[in-house]
Amino acid sequence: MPPLLELRGITKRFPGVLANDRIDLTLNEGEILALLGENGAGKTTLMNVLYGLYKPDEGEILVRGSKVEIHGPHDAIDLGIGMVHQHFMLVPVFTVTENVMLGVETVKAGVFLDRLAASTRISEISERFGLKVDPEALVEDLSVGVQQRVEIIKVLYRQAEILIFDEPTAVLTPQEVEEFFKVVHSLVERGKSIIFISHKLDEVLEIADKIIVLRNGKVVGSTTPDQATEQSLASMMVGREVILSVDKPPAQPGEVVLEVKNLQVLDDRKLTAVDGVSFQVRAGEVLGVAGVQGNGQTQLVEALTGLRPIEGGGISILGRDTSKASPRQIIEAGTAHVPEDRQKDGLVLSFTVAENLVLNTYYETPFARGISLQNPEIEKAAAERIKLFDVRTPGIFVPVSNLSGGNQQKVIVAREFSRLIKLLVASQPTRGLDVGSIEYIHGCIVQKRNEGCAVLLVSPELDEIMTLSDRIAVMFKGKILAILPVEEATREKLGLLMAGVQEAVA
Amino acid sequence: MAQEQTKPQESKQPPEQSVMQKMAIRKGVFASLMVPFLAIVTSLILGGIIIAVSSPPVLAAWRLFFQQPLEALSLTWSVVRDAYVALFVGAFGSPAQIAQSIKEWRATGETRPLLEAFRSFSESLVMSTPYIFAGLAVALGFRCNLFNIGAEGQLFVGGLAAAYVGYAIKGLPAYIHLPLALLAGILAGAIWGSIPGFLKARLGAHEVINTIMMNWISFRLTDYLLTGPMARPDGLPITPEIRPSAYLPSLFPRPMRLHWGFFLALAVAFLVYWFLWKTTLGMEIRMVGANQNAARTAGVRISLIIVVTMAISGALAGLAGANQILGLDHRMARAFSTGYGFDSIALALLGNSHPLGVVLASLLFGFLRGGAARMQSVVGIPVEIIRIIQGMVIVFVAAPAIIRGLYRLKPPKEDEALLARSPGS
Secondary structure, three states, X not given: OOOOEEEEEEEEEEOOEEEEEEEEEEEOOXXXXXXXXXXXXXXXXXXXXXXXXXXXXXXXXXXXXXXXXXXXXXXXXXXXXXXXXXXXOOOOOOEHHHHHHOOOOOEEOOOEEOHHHHHXXXXXXXXXXXXXXXXXXXXXXXXXXXXXXXXXXXHHHOOOOEEEEEOOOOOOOHXXXXXXXXXXXXXXXXXXXXXXXXXXXXXXXXXXOEEEEEEOOEEEEEEOOOOOOHHHHHHHHHOOOOOOOOOOOOOOOOOEEEEEEEEEEEOXXXXXXXXXXXXEEEXXXXXXXXXXXXXXXXXXXXXXXXXXXXXXXXXXXXXXXXXXXXXXXXHHOXXXXXXXXXXXXXXXXXXXXXXXXXXXXXXXXXXXXXXXXXXXXXXXXXXXXXXXXXXXXXXXXXXXXXXXXXXXXXHHHHHHHOOOOOEEEEEOOOOOOOHXXXXXXXXXXXXXXXXOOEEEEEOOOXXXXXXXXXXXXXXXXXXXXXXXXXXXXXXXXXXXXXXXXHHHHO | OOHHHHOOOOOOOHHHHHHHHHHHHHXXXXXXXXXXHHHHHHHHHHHHHHHHHOOHHHHHHHHOOOOOHHHHHHHHHHXXXXXXXXXXXXXXXXXXXXXXXXXXXXXXXXXXXXXXXXHHHHHHHHHHHHHHHHHHXXXXXXXXXXXXXXXXXXXXXXXHHXXXXXXXXXXOOHHHHHHHHHXXXXXXXXXXXXXXXXXXXXXXXXXXXXXXXXXXXXXXXXXXXXXXXXXXXXXXXXXXXXXXXXOOOEOOOOOOOOEXXXXXXXXXXXXXXXXXXXEHHHHHHHHHHHOHHHHHHOOOOHHHHHHHHHHHHHHHHHHHHHHHHHHHHOOOEOOOOOXXXXXXXXXXXXXXXXXXXXXXXXXXXHHHHHHHHHHHHHHOOOOHHHHHHHHHHXXXXXXXXXXXHHXXXXXXXXXXXXXXXXXXX
16 A cells, blocks of 8 residues: 655755655655754755745656646645645634635625635534634634644645644644644544644654654654654754753842833733733743733733833833833843744844844944945855855845744844844744754853843743743733742643732742 | 954955855846846736737637638737837837838938938936936935835926926026026925925824825915916916926937937936945935834934935935926826826835935836837727736836746845844854
8 A cells, every 4th residue: 555645855945955855755644744954954945845835846646546736726635635724814804604604605695705605514524523713703813723723624624634733732732732742643533643843842752653853854764653853853854963951040030120110001902911910030040931922911012012002100221111112222222122923023024134233223333334235244244154154055145034944033033143132022032943053043042141131032932931931920811810930830830820820930 | 452363264354255155146147137127028018918909900800710810820929029119110210111220321411311210219218307307316225125106296296396497487598598497396295205305204104105296286286276377368378388498408400309308317317326335424314215224223313314314305206207398298188197106106116215226217117108109009009018017027127926936936035034134153
C-alpha cells in the first residue's frame, strides 16, 4: 500500500537562498507527522510547495502513489490537502458559516446563498470531530481557540484528508492546547492524516507519531518520540548543543523605572480592557505579565507606549508622568518597544532592512544632519547590527519582507537593543520563532536586565515567562490577579490564575 | 549574546550576497520596465487599428476586399503609417527638415530655419512641463497613500496667484519678481492642498472627496476673479498681461516657446527624489504611506505628516499652474488648463509614483500631445485618438496581467506573494 503522501527530492530556490534542498518526506495514512526546524529552515516553504503556493524547482509530489502537479491551492484542495495557517484567514465581521463557505458557497437556484445547507453541514462536521462551535456566531466575538476550530472546520468542509497545521498552538492556553490535542486525535481516529509544523518541542514529543527535523533546507533527522528528547531535537534543529534554560544571576533591582497606578484603558469598542492595574518595574529586573491573549495585555502595552489614550490612572517612567506622552516622547525617554505584531507595528515590510533598522532613530545623529539623511552612516550601522544580532539576510538593501519571521524579529530586536534604553517593553518577543532565535533573544533580554534595564515582558508563553522573569504578574479580564516572585510560581498556579481562578495564590 | 557559537556553516556574509542581490535588483528593474514599454507598444498598435477602422476610405477599401485584397491592405498600411509619421513629426520634428536646417545654418548662419525645424520638439517639451509638476504632486501624495485628485484646482489657484503677483507688482527686477511669482503659485497651491489634508488628519474625512470639492471651488473662484477683481480693464475675462520681469524666460527666440520652466521641472523632479529618499521628512512620508501603524509605533506624528504631504503636493500642482502662466501664457484666462491636473493622476500611476517615472511618463504624454495636433491638421485624424492611446497605456499599466498574458511574460516574483510574508519557518 503506497504511502498517502510522498515528497521526493523537493528543491526550491529563491534569489540568494536555497530554501528547500532535495527534501524527502513520507506521510502514511492516519499518521501525525511533526515538522521541526529553525526559522529559515524551510518548513513553511515546503508546506507552501505542497499547498501549491510555490512551484518546486525540482522534485515530485505523489499522492497515494501517483505523481501529481499542484499549481495552486485549488489543486491541493482537490487532492484533499488542507492548510490551517498560523495567521487565521477569517473575516471578523462574518459569521462562522459565512467564513467556512466563503469560496465554495452552496447556492439555491444559482444565485442565492444557501446558508442553511452550509450551517447544517458545519454542525455535522462539528459534531463528528468534536469541534464545538456555533455556526451563527460572529468570528470577531470568538476566542482564539474557537477561531482555530473554525479554521479546522473550513479545511474539513472542503474534504481534506491531509491537514497541515502551521504553528497551531502558538496562541492557545495550556488548557486550550489539551483540547486541541483531543481534536487532533479524533481527526486521526476518523481517518485523517496530519502534518504539524511546530517549534514547541514538548508538544511535538507528546502528539507526533513521527518527527522530521529540517535545517538549512535539508532534512537532518527523522525520528520518533520514543527515540528523542527535547534536548536531542533542539540539537538537531540547531546543529549544536542548545542550552534550553537561561543562566541568570539573581536580580538586583534598583530604582523604580516604570510605575503604573490604577490604570484604566478602553479598547476599540469602548469597553474596559485594563481595569485598575497597578505595578512597578525596577531597573535590573524582569516583570513578566502572563495571561491568555485578549485579557487586556495588548491595550496595556499600547497605553504604556503612548499608542492608546488612558481613561484613568497614571503612568510614569523614571518619575516623569507619561500618561499623556506621545510615542516619540516615550521612545526618547529611553523606552524600547518590541511590538506583539511585528509586521503590523514593528516593521515597514516594503522598506529595506537598513531602513527598518533606523525606523525610530533616523532623525537622530549620526543618521541625520538636520533634515538630511546620512545614508553611509545608516548603512554602516545596519551592517554592524545584522552581524551582531545574527540576522540572516542576503543584504541590508533587501526589503525586509524577504526575511523569515525570526529574522524579521531579530531586525526589530537589533534596532531596539542597539539604543540606550532604560525600559524595555517586549510583547510576545519570540512569537513564531525557532529554538535558536528564541535562545538568542532570551539571552539579549537577560543581558539587558543584567545591565540594569527594567524589562516588562508580556507573553502568553508560560515557559518564556517562567524562564525570564524575576516576578510574574498574571492578567485576567483586565485586572492583575497576582504578582508572584518567580520562585513561588508553578505552571499549575499560573495556569489557574490565567483562567481566572484566584484562590490559587494562597 | 551568543554570537560566537550561533553561526551555522552557511551563514551569509553581506559582501558575497550583494552580487546576487544586485542581479536580483537588475532583474527587477528590467521586469518593471518591460510592462510599461510593452504597454506603450501595444497601445500604439491598437491605436493604429482604431485609426484604420475610423477612416472612411479604409473601410470602403475593405468592403471591396475580396475583389481587391491588396488595395485594402496597402491603403490600411498607408493610412496608419501616415498617421504615425505625422504623430512623430508633430512630436519630434522632421529629421529631414532638421538636417536641412542645420546645413543651412552652417552655410549661411541663418537661425530661423533651425528654429522652425526644432519647433515641434520644443513644443513637446513645453507640453510635458506642466505634466511633470502635476505628476510629481500626485506621485508625492501616493507615496503617503493620499489620493490628491485636486491637482487641477491647485493648478488653477497657483496660476491665479502667480498671475496676480506677475501683473500687480511694479518695479521689481526680474531676479526678485520671478521667484516671488513662483512662490505665490507655490503657496497658493500649498494652502489649497493643506485644507483637505487638515480635514483628513483631524476628522478622517477622505481626501478624494475633499480635493474634488476644492477643485470646484477653485474653478468658481477663478470665474469670479477673472470676471471681477482680476479682469482686464476692457472687461474680457482675462487677467492683464504680467510684467516681463515675472516671465519664465524663453530659451530661444520665436517660434520656439521652450522656456526655463522645463528645466525648473526637471530640477524639481530631482528635488522631490532627494526629498523622499534622502531626508528625514521624506522617510516619514514614505513610512506613513507604507505602514501607518508601524510609523505610529515608531513615533511619527501621522496627522502632521498628512497635512504636510498634502501641502507639498498642492504646492507642486500650484507650481504647474504658475509655470503655465509665467512661462507660456503670460496672463490667465478662463480656458486656462486643459485637464493637466487630471491626466497627472494617470501619469503618477504610470510612473510608479517615482520622480524619474513621472518625468518619463510626462515626456510620453507631452510628446503624444505635441504630435496629436499635427496628426489632426495634416492627416485629419482626430486628436481624440491620442486620448484613446493614452487611456489604453494607463489600462495596460494598471492591469499588468493583460500585458503579461499577451506576451507570455513571467508572473511577478513568487516571493512577492502575500503568503511569503507569514512569519515562522
